Amino acid sequence: MTDNTSEKSVSGVSRRAFIITTGVTGATGFAGCLESEEDSSGNGNGNGNGGNGNGNGNGNGASASLSGEINIAGSSTVFPLMSAVAEEFQKEHEVVRIDVSSTGSGGGFSNHFCPGNTHFNNASRPIKPEEEELCADNGVEYVELIAATDALTVVINNDNDFATEMTVDELAQIWEADAAETWTEVNSEWPDEPIERYGADETSGTYDYFVENVTGEDRGHTDDYQATEQDNTIVQGVQGSEFAIGYFGFAYYYQNPDQVTAVAIDDGDGPVEPNLETAASGEYTPLSRSLFTYPSMDALAEEHVAEFARYFVDQTDNEQLVAEEVGYVPATDETKEAQMQTLEDAISEAQG
Incomplete structure (x- = not known):
């Protein structure tokens, strides 16, 4: 499924018309x-x-x-x-x-x-x-x-309390070409409910990066998802279903921290949450870019x-x-x- 509203623009318009600014606690205390x-x-x-x-x-x-x-x-x-x-x-x-x-x-x-x-x-x-x-x-x-x-961010619905942490392989099973159809296919402890996916269109660099660093070219990327260049559409889609999942650039999660939940990604050294500090340090792998x-x-x-x-x-x-x-x-x-x-x-x- 593809969202045909793939293009948006701004010209001489206040960024506050499209950026939802929020406060950051301790933002000035970044690493060196x-x-x-x-x-x-x-x-x-x-x-x-x-x-x-x-x-x-x-x-x-x-x-x-x-x-x-x-x-x-x-x-x-x-x-x-x-x-x-x-x-x-x-x-x-x-x-x-x-x-x-x-x-x-x-x-x-x-x-x-x-x-x-x-x-x-x-x-x-x-x-x-x-x-x-x-x-x-x-x-x-x-x-x-x-x-x-950027810290490319995977998000789930706020009512989802079972997939707040995922390994890279679990993420790949959800998004590969031959993708799992239900959550329990990925992890037997997760519910037997269909996975609803929202993500970047194939013309997106985020799509390319996700394939290269999560699923790999050999496993490809599923077509069974709502594809869009409108990141707010992804937020809205994930908000609307307890069993939805999506991914986009960190700025869009930063602007909507209460609407969806960011998934901590385990690349072998334990789950790491996406944020400015983990992206800067290189700890948030493989999705820092x-x-x-x-x-x-x-x-x-x-x-x-x-x-x-x-x-x-x-x-x-x-x-x-x-x-x-x-x-x-x-x-x-x-x-x-x-x-x-x-x-x-x-x-x-x-x-x-």
């Missing part, structure tokens, strides 16, 4: 790998340049006259983060119009980015060889940038796009925005610096 010198206002990295020392960053006089359009498609998982950053950027550059669409990582690459119709593609997994080939065929060059770290965005080189030749790309990378270690507001693990200082250098090299090449 989450520490940042980020100014909580989002205006740079603490040294006032906000643009990696190039004098072009984050609302200074040189960039006040920026104008133009920026079109971004791709991952529903990256969508809330990219949209939040876009809203902050537009506060400083009101005549820059940014449209962010949620099409799935694969749908974004195949239908929008590689054909040359968008400036960025968001992805919850690295670009695939066939997508690289499609981009090359259309003369689209790009640079890969790390956006954040990097998130990406891919700006095209042609787009980076335009100053308003290049400036937005700088701003985006500059915000990746912003704990307030990335962690507390959206629900992902911010970049470390080292990762941000490396990504900024990668970006600056690409901008120099594009504008040279």
Whole structure:
């Protein structure tokens, strides 16, 4: 079963229209790998340049006259983060119009980015060889940038008190191509009730990541589920049935912590709950993953796009925005610096 409402977008709209913000207890007490010198206002990295020392960053006089359009498609998982950053950027550059669409990582690459119709593609997994080939065929060059770290989250109904912990193999039995039809087929202590599934569409990078790291290519992915790029649809579906299960990016659970229950995953060392700390430490395996965005080189030749790309990378270690507001693990200082250098090299090449 497939949900045909696979695309959503936001353009110049407050992120609070699609992000349900919630408080985080102890959010500032992250492990050292989450520490940042980020100014909580989002205006740079603490040294006032906000643009990696190039004098072009984050609302200074040189960039006040920026104008133009920026079109971004791709991952529903990256969508809330990219949209939040876009809203902050537009506060400083009101005549820059940014449209962010949620099409799935694969749908974004195949239908929008590689054909040359968008400036960025968001992805919850690295670009695939066939997508690289499609981009090359259309003369689209790009640079890969790390956006954040996610804890892909499996959720069940709040009334489900039997499957709050699962091994990776139990999870695979539920989601593989030849999937179990009832809960008791997976674990004899679980009820003899049909499993109702909600998950990512096959155009999604989350789908690809789940297959690669949970079921494996040889076991595939069941077709007996409600497939959608609308993560809130998954939340609603799981809410509606005691015997439902779903999976999506952690930000969507973070935004709905009382509506559904997150499953602790046992990868051999005992069950681990998905949260910012376990994702940052690498303890939450195998479902911790990097998130990406891919700006095209042609787009980076335009100053308003290049400036937005700088701003985006500059915000990746912003704990307030990335962690507390959206629900992902911010970049470390080292990762941000490396990504900024990668970006600056690409901008120099594009504008040279």
